[in-house]
Amino acid sequence: xxxxDKFQNTATLYNSLLEETGxxxxxxxxxxxxxxxxxxxxxxxxxLAGTNNYLGLTYDDAAIAAAKEALEQSGTGTxxxxxxxxxxxxxxxxxxxxxxFLGYKHCMVFSTGYQANLGAIAALAQPPHDVxxxxxxxxxxxxxxxxxxxxxxxxxxxxxPTSLDKRLSRLGDDVKGKLVCFEGMYSMFGDVAPVxxxxxxxxxxxxxxxxxxxxxFGVFGDHGRGVCERDGVLDDVDFxxxxxxxxxxxxxxxxxxxxxxxxFLRFSSRPYMFTASPSPANIAAASAALARLKADxxxxxxxxxxxxxxxxxxTQLGFDLAAPMSPVIAVKLSGREEAFMAWNFLMEHGVYxxxxxxxxxxxxxxxxxxxxxxxHTNEDLDAIINAYTALSELLSEKAAHA
Numbered sequence: 182x183x184x185x186d187k188f189q190n191t192a193t194l195y196n197s198l199l200e201e202t203g204x205x206x207x208x209x210x211x212x213x214x215x216x217x218x219x220x221x222x223x224x225x226x227x228x229l230a231g232t233n234n235y236l237g238l239t240y241d242d243a244a245i246a247a248a249k250e251a252l253e254q255s256g257t258g259t260x261x262x263x264x265x266x267x268x269x270x271x272x273x274x275x276x277x278x279x280x281x282f283l284g285y286k287h288c289m290v291f292s293t294g295y296q297a298n299l300g301a302i303a304a305l306a307q308p309p310h311d312v313x314x315x316x317x318x319x320x321x322x323x324x325x326x327x328x329x330x331x332x333x334x335x336x337x338x339x340x341x342p343t344s345l346d347k348r349l350s351r352l353g354d355d356v357k358g359k360l361v362c363f364e365g366m367y368s369m370f371g372d373v374a375p376v377x378x379x380x381x382x383x384x385x386x387x388x389x390x391x392x393x394x395x396x397x398f399g400v401f402g403d404h405g406r407g408v409c410e411r412d413g414v415l416d417d418v419d420f421x422x423x424x425x426x427x428x429x430x431x432x433x434x435x436x437x438x439x440x441x442x443x444x445f446l447r448f449s450s451r452p453y454m455f456t457a458s459p460s461p462a463n464i465a466a467a468s469a470a471l472a473r474l475k476a477d478x479x480x481x482x483x484x485x486x487x488x489x490x491x492x493x494x495x496t497q498l499g500f501d502l503a504a505p506m507s508p509v510i511a512v513k514l515s516g517r518e519e520a521f522m523a524w525n526f527l528m529e530h531g532v533y534x535x536x537x538x539x540x541x542x543x544x545x546x547x548x549x550x551x552x553x554x555x556x557h558t559n560e561d562l563d564a565i566i567n568a569y570t571a572l573s574e575l576l577s578e579k580a581a582h583a
Contacts, residue, residue, distance in 0.1 A: 198521045206524045206536040216240055217556040220533070227528070228564045230551045231535035233368075235400050235508055236470075236480045237556025238430035244469040251465035259458045263290070264447065267458030275468050279435055282475060283406055283421060288437040289446060290464070292456045294395050294424025295322040297434030300452035301391065301420060302326030302362065304445075308333070311358035314348055314388070316340065316374070318543045323362050323393065329451075332360075339543065342378040349386035359388035365397035365408035369542055369550065371509025373397075377412040384417070391420040399428025399474050400508055405481055425459075428474065431467035433459040484508055484555040487562060491553055494566045498573040503548060511537075511548040512569075520547035523572055530568035 199205055211229075213221040217237045218229050238244055251271065259267035272290050280288040291297040303326050306313045311332045315323055318339040327334040338344035345361065352359065361383040366373050376392060383390040394407035402410030405428070409415045419440060425433040436443065446453060459467075474480070485508070492506040503511035514520045517538045524536040527549070535550040542548060551565070 194517075198517060204525050204528055206521065209528075209533065218554055218558070218561050222528075222533070225531065227531055227533045228561050229533050230553070230557075230561075230565050231533055232554065233396065233427045233552050234430060234554045234556065235396075235484055235552070236428045236430070236474065237554045238428070238470045238473060238480075240556075241430065241470060241473060243473060244430060244466040247465040247469040248462040251461040255461035257462070258460045261458065262454055262456055263458045264454040269458075269461060269464070271461055271464040271468065272458060275464055275471070276435070278468060278471055279423075280437055282404075282471065283437050284415060285421065285437040286439050287441060287443040288435055289443065289450075289453065290459065291434045291436070291453055292459050293432060294422070294426060294434030295325075296452040296456060297422045297424070297436050298322040298362075298393060299326045299329060300450035301422060301436045301446065302360065303329035303452070304450040305389070305391075305420070306330045306332040306358060306360045310356060311360065312352060312356050314345060314359065314361045316363040318367055318369070319362060319364060320368060320393065320395070323364075327362075340372065340374050342375055342382045345379060346382045346385075349382065349388060352386075359383075359386065360391055361388045362391045362393070365392060365394040365401065366507060366509065368396045368509065369537060369548070370503035370511045371507040371550075372504035373401075373408055373507060376408045376418075377414045380409075380414050380417050389419040390417070391422065392418045393422045395422070395424040395434075396427055396509065398423045400481065400484065405474050405478075425463070425467040425470075429467045429470040431459075431470065432463045433467055480555040484553060487555065487557050488553045490562055491551065491565060495569060498570060500569070500573065503546070508553045510551045510553065512551075514547045514549065517547050519576075520549065523549055523576070526572055526575060527568050530571055532565055532568040 211220040217234055217239045220227055220229055261267035276288040276290050299322050308331045313327050313332050313334045314337055316339055317336045335348050337348050363374050363379055380390045392409055397407045399405040401408045406415055409418050421437045423435055425431040488508045492510055501513040503513055514523055520536055520538055537550050538547045539545040
């Protein structure tokens with residue numbers, strides 16, 4: 182028995198798909214970046230439509246200048262965790278700025294958004310008397326946080342407050358702590374949670390609500406504070422988690438809360454205590470991006486205008502879309518083979534999107550996942566829509582001859 186035997190079935194499937202379609206969707210190298218929406222791949226310029234660069238700030242002048250200054254003043258890395266020598270003035274200032282922007286009293290910055298969820302959940306809920314309830318479609322980092330916690334974990338149906346209510350009602354009196362985890366906008370399909378209703382159900386049963394706004398921070402709400410701002414329950418969320426790698430165009434993550442006990446996580450969250458802290462340049466870039474987000478609503482307006490145009494075009498083309506209009510637009514396909522073929526077809530037509538297939542997708546669905554950016558120009562959008570138009574024609578032709 183080999184340690185590698187468990188991977189054989191997946192490897193066989195993966196290799197067979199590659200033999201049929203050619204290019205590896207999960208091993209693309211951006212050989213040269215040409216800007217926030219363009220890159221060179223194997224000598225060909227490609228429109229990037231799967232980057233999660235929602236506000237298009239990866240080439241923001243102020244963010245780049247701030248990162249350069251931080252490099253010169255504070256060096257390339259901290260060489261330690263936040264718990265040790267890895268907390269600089271910039272880390273503390275960003276925590277204060279994020280807390281102020283969201284209207285919370287406390288904030289902790291982690292090395293990645295993944296670790297923010299991992300560290301918060303694992304520290305907040307512990308066996309034997311705590312229980313975690315999570316939306317069935319939650320991100321892997323939330324599932325992994327539950328596993329690291331060791332607390333009993335119960336799934337409720339995706340975006341279903343009634344399902345959550347039933348599961349909370351069934352818990353026995355011996356349960357002391359209850360943590361409900363869900364997301365604002367789900368990254369795979371782009372569907373948006375009924376945040377207000379889920380928070381209300383959680384609090385009705387004395388549970389704490391942890392909301393991951395990784396893909397909705399900077400995107401939803403009058404000020405870009407997420408779906409909970411849009412739904413008017415920002416102040417009711419117990420723990421707000423987010424990332425710097427989407428709208429803030431950097432690397433890192435955070436947890437914010439009005440509960441003063443959040444500070445306890447600084448000496449009880451292992452992913453916070455035992456991971457090197459974000460580099461000074463990453464922190465400076467995120468801080469500058471946050472300042473731009475607060476000062477400039479035009480990026481969010483451009484993002485939604487672009488999303489509306491692409492979603493309307495795809496709807497007119499007859500694609501089976503996974504969710505109502507949002508900056509994430511996922512096209513459902515018949516299976517892995519068709520998805521691999523379609524992804525390669527788009528690359529040949531100069532457009533990069535994300536391919537997502539089972540088991541990494543909800544309901545065993547194969548999709549082409551596109552994320553719109555405020556930085557996409559009309560020329561970029563024309564190229565995307567033209568490529569998908571050609572794909573629609575190809576799929577129709579194949580269906581007619583099936």
